[in-house]
Every structure is written in structure tokens, then in C-alpha cells.
Amino acid sequence: MNSDSDSKIHAYFANKSIFVTGGTGFLGKILIEKLLRSCYQLKHIYVLVRSKKGKKPIERLHELYDAPSLFDKVSELHPEYKEKIIAVEGDLTADNLGLSEKDRNILKENVSIIFHSAATVRFDEPLKVAVNINVIGTKKVLELCKSLNKLEVLVHVSTAYANCDKKYVTEEVFKPPVMPDKIIEACDWIKDDFIDLLNDKIIHPKPNTYTYTKAIAEYLVYQESFRIPSVIVRPSIVGASWLEPFPGWLDNYNGPTGLYVAHNMGVLHCMVGNKEAAADIIPVDVVINMMLASAWFRGTGKTQKLNVFNCTSDRSNRVTWDMIQSYCNKISVKYPSKNLFYLPYFRFTTSRLVRNIACFLEQLVPAYFADFVLKALNRRPIFVKIQKKLQKAINVLETFTRMHLEFSTDNYLMLLNEMNSDDSQKFKFDTRGLEWEKYTENYFLGIKKFLLKEDMSKINNYRANYIRLKFIRNIVRTIVYLGMVALFFSRFPALSTSIKTVLKLGFSRLNKIILLKFYFSRIN
Numbered sequence: 001m002n003s004d005s006d007s008k009i010h011a012y013f014a015n016k017s018i019f020v021t022g023g024t025g026f027l028g029k030i031l032i033e034k035l036l037r038s039c040y041q042l043k044h045i046y047v048l049v050r051s052k053k054g055k056k057p058i059e060r061l062h063e064l065y066d067a068p069s070l071f072d073k074v075s076e077l078h079p080e081y082k083e084k085i086i087a088v089e090g091d092l093t094a095d096n097l098g099l100s101e102k103d104r105n106i107l108k109e110n111v112s113i114i115f116h117s118a119a120t121v122r123f124d125e126p127l128k129v130a131v132n133i134n135v136i137g138t139k140k141v142l143e144l145c146k147s148l149n150k151l152e153v154l155v156h157v158s159t160a161y162a163n164c165d166k167k168y169v170t171e172e173v174f175k176p177p178v179m180p181d182k183i184i185e186a187c188d189w190i191k192d193d194f195i196d197l198l199n200d201k202i203i204h205p206k207p208n209t210y211t212y213t214k215a216i217a218e219y220l221v222y223q224e225s226f227r228i229p230s231v232i233v234r235p236s237i238v239g240a241s242w243l244e245p246f247p248g249w250l251d252n253y254n255g256p257t258g259l260y261v262a263h264n265m266g267v268l269h270c271m272v273g274n275k276e277a278a279a280d281i282i283p284v285d286v287v288i289n290m291m292l293a294s295a296w297f298r299g300t301g302k303t304q305k306l307n308v309f310n311c312t313s314d315r316s317n318r319v320t321w322d323m324i325q326s327y328c329n330k331i332s333v334k335y336p337s338k339n340l341f342y343l344p345y346f347r348f349t350t351s352r353l354v355r356n357i358a359c360f361l362e363q364l365v366p367a368y369f370a371d372f373v374l375k376a377l378n379r380r381p382i383f384v385k386i387q388k389k390l391q392k393a394i395n396v397l398e399t400f401t402r403m404h405l406e407f408s409t410d411n412y413l414m415l416l417n418e419m420n421s422d423d424s425q426k427f428k429f430d431t432r433g434l435e436w437e438k439y440t441e442n443y444f445l446g447i448k449k450f451l452l453k454e455d456m457s458k459i460n461n462y463r464a465n466y467i468r469l470k471f472i473r474n475i476v477r478t479i480v481y482l483g484m485v486a487l488f489f490s491r492f493p494a495l496s497t498s499i500k501t502v503l504k505l506g507f508s509r510l511n512k513i514i515l516l517k518f519y520f521s522r523i524n
Helices: 008-013 026-038 057-065 072-077 101-110 127-147 180-189 192-197 199-203 209-224 256-265 284-299 321-334 352-376 383-401 410-418 421-426 436-451 456-491 493-523
Strands: 017-021 044-049 085-089 111-116 153-157 230-235 237-239 270-272 281-283 307-311 347-349
Touching: 008 026, 008 284, 008 421, 017 026, 017 127, 026 044, 026 072, 026 284, 044 057, 044 101, 057 085, 085 101, 101 111, 101 127, 111 127, 111 284, 127 153, 127 180, 127 192, 127 199, 127 209, 153 209, 153 284, 180 209, 192 199, 199 209, 209 230, 230 284, 237 256, 237 284, 256 321, 256 383, 256 436, 270 352, 270 383, 281 284, 284 307, 284 410, 307 410, 321 347, 321 436, 347 352, 352 383, 436 456
Parallel strands: 017 044, 017 111, 044 085, 111 153, 153 230, 230 307, 237 281, 270 347
Antiparallel strands: none
16 A cells, blocks of 8 residues: 655655745645645645735635635644644735745745745736736746745746647747836836727737736746746646545636536526637646646756646547537536526537627527516516626637647656656546546536535425426427417418418328328238
């Protein structure tokens, strides 16, 4: 039986202190949980946390512990795990990361490994905000790295879509659309209104400020990689967990999650997408395991150069948007929503016109009707507002559902080969064994449990509601179709008479054929 002594990665993290940015985010939470569960011999995890909405860093750290079910396994294995985590008050956008002199000295003398995952992941963030967090924030983390006495590796989390203007993305840092110092200087003196006006021209050919600033941040890491031992991990579309700490864990509506929620509730039926393109969803635990393995790889000196790891699923285990469409439609019938607005069905189309017509007829018109009913009942209308918010989110997501990119995974495969069998299981990021339909089902169940708080013991009630809504839909369709036929016949009486004559003649001949078949069968 394997033990922790067989794990080279576990041994690497033993007695080391780690600094984490973005620790209260989706990736950060799973990273901290994994470190505590699989690398418990580490010394401390310092988490950069800023005050927010009147809550101090230590209060926000306690909220991290309260993430539903996330730390249950760690708590069972190591009841005193909270002693390993230390909140460090700071802010990615502040001078010197907002660190006090005392905290800077503590980090300087203790930290060996940095995981920099903090970023704004809003695709439509104003350019100045995105630059301040994603570019200047990264620059400040790099400055901190230079001051650390024991630093062995910086793991910078980027995105596979940082270079989505290219058809084939290799595992290397590309020259950015503008040098980091130039965009920082421009954002410093150009007024907000003017820079927002020029936004699309500035970021071209990138589709949004997120991918634009992440590409520039990568180049910053590259520039300093000759002095700071670094690796870059580029996840694609990060989704719910596959295996760890258990299937289906998530805590936000980003990526495909919002799409799944809207589909399951029956408020989203159509969007633009390339059905044959790779969806390239990557489970969050796969990303975290690759981050830890890459830290071990660089930190132990197996390489002296900057390695980039494309953390994607297309090459190893391809799933297309057409497959996702099929899984969603099947799963939403098996596990219908508690709050079902309409029957859930979904499709991708390559035509914006088809999408707009479908959204108008199948989403917006029913939303206006539902709000009309709510107003008649003296209740607050909500469905049109939901549709407008949904369309804004879908417009952003469609940037990626239309793309067909290919990613090199040479470094990914090299890293797999460097790991022993024990580490390959304990820090699993090989997605070749991932069953996408089962994963998507667990994803839906995770959404229901952790986000929507649905009581799955009442799933039969939700299914009964689905059947009832389907019956009403069929009745309404039948009435509408019969009404259209009656209207047609009333408007064209001569054509109506001709159709009746043809039908009568047809039924007469069909009756004769049936009688002849019956006669010959009796003779035989």
C-alpha cells in the first residue's frame, strides 16, 4: 500500500511555507484544501486577504473554512488544520501589496513557494481595472519574489485563452500586443472615459480585457524568469471538481456553470457556438494538481528555464460543444430544476439571426408573459430582468463557444512522465480517464447542492412538476395548431373543400388496400 513517503511531491512541500494570492477565490480554496489534505507536513500557508465589505481578513478567512463541505475530509484527517493557515492583510492593487513591514519580514524569512492565482476573471472588466489587477498586481508579486530569501518557485496562473487570437497555442510565452510598461504608463495618465472609448481598438485582436491583460502579465513573468524561478500554468475553462475533494464541488457561477443553471431552469434555449469545436472544460482539481506538480518540478531543479503548461483537455480527452449540448438536455430531464420556468432544452447554432429569433420567441416572449401574470397578481416582475442579465452573460461566453483553438501539450505530457506512479494518482491531472457525461451529471448535482441549495430528496416532486409542465405545453401546442388549421380553412374555403376531397379519396383507397390484404391473408 502506498504511503506519503512514496510521494516526491509530498516530500517537496514538507516543512516549507507557501504564500497564496487569490486564496478566497475558487482556485484558491481548492488549492488550500489540497495542500492541507495531501501535503500536510508543510509548515504554513500564508494567504493574502484584503478587507472587504467591512470584514477583516481573519473574518474572511473564517468564511473560507465555512465553504460547504470543502474542508470536511481535511477536518477528519487533521482537526487542527486551521493552525497551518495564516491570513496576511494586503491588497493586490496597493503599494507593496498593502503588506505591513512586519508581514513582509515574515514572508521574506519563511516563504519558499508562491502560488499567484489572484486576478479579475470578468471578461468585460474596464481596461484600467483589468490592468491594475492582472498586470500591475502581477508586477507587485514579482517584486515581492525578489525580496524573499528562500524562494524556490513562483507558480503563475494564467489562462489558455491569453493567446486566443492564435489558432494553435504552443507552450511558450508570446510577445504581447503591447509591452507591460507601456500599458501601465498609458493607464496611469489617460482618463477613464477616453480609455473606455478606445477599449476595442486597444485590445484588438484580443476579444476582451481579461485575455488581453493575462497575455501581458505572462510576459512580465517571462521578463523576470531569469532572476525568479517560475512556471506558468494555463487552464482553459475551469469547471467543477472531477474527483477531489469529491465530485461536483464548486462555489460560483463562472464559466459553463451559469449556462448549466439557466438551461436547467428552462430560461436559456439557444446560443451561438461551434458544435464541432472543443469545449475544453477542465475540472478545477485537475488544474490544482498540475499547479502542485509544476511547483515540484521547477522547485526541485529538474529544469532551470521558464516552463509553460497548457492545462487543457482537448488533446487528451476531447469533448465538443455538441456533446455538452446532448448531456445537458439529457441530464435536465433526469434532474429537473426545483424552479422550472419552462421545459429545459438547449441547442447551439452558428447563426446569430437564428439565435436572436429563438431567444425572442422562446425566452423573451414567455418572460414578458410571465411578468404580466406576476403584475396581475400584484407581485414583482423578475423574468425580463433575468433574461436581460442572461443575454449579457451569454454574449461574453459566446466568444469562447465560437472558437476552435488547438493547444500544444508537450510540457503537460513531459510533466506526467516525470511523476512516479504514486504522485500520478495522488496529484492526478491526466484527464484521459475522465467520463464527460458522468462528470457533467456530477457538475449539475453540484450546482443543485452547493449553489441552488435544492433538496434532492424531493427530486420526484421536481420530476412531477416537469411532467405537468410538459403536459400543459403539449395541450397548448395542440390548441394552437388546431386553431391555425381552423383559421386556414376558414380563410380558404375552396382549398379546404379540395383537401377534404383528397383526404376522403385517400382514406377510401387505404380502406380498400387493407381489405385486400386481409382477403389474401385469409386465402393463404
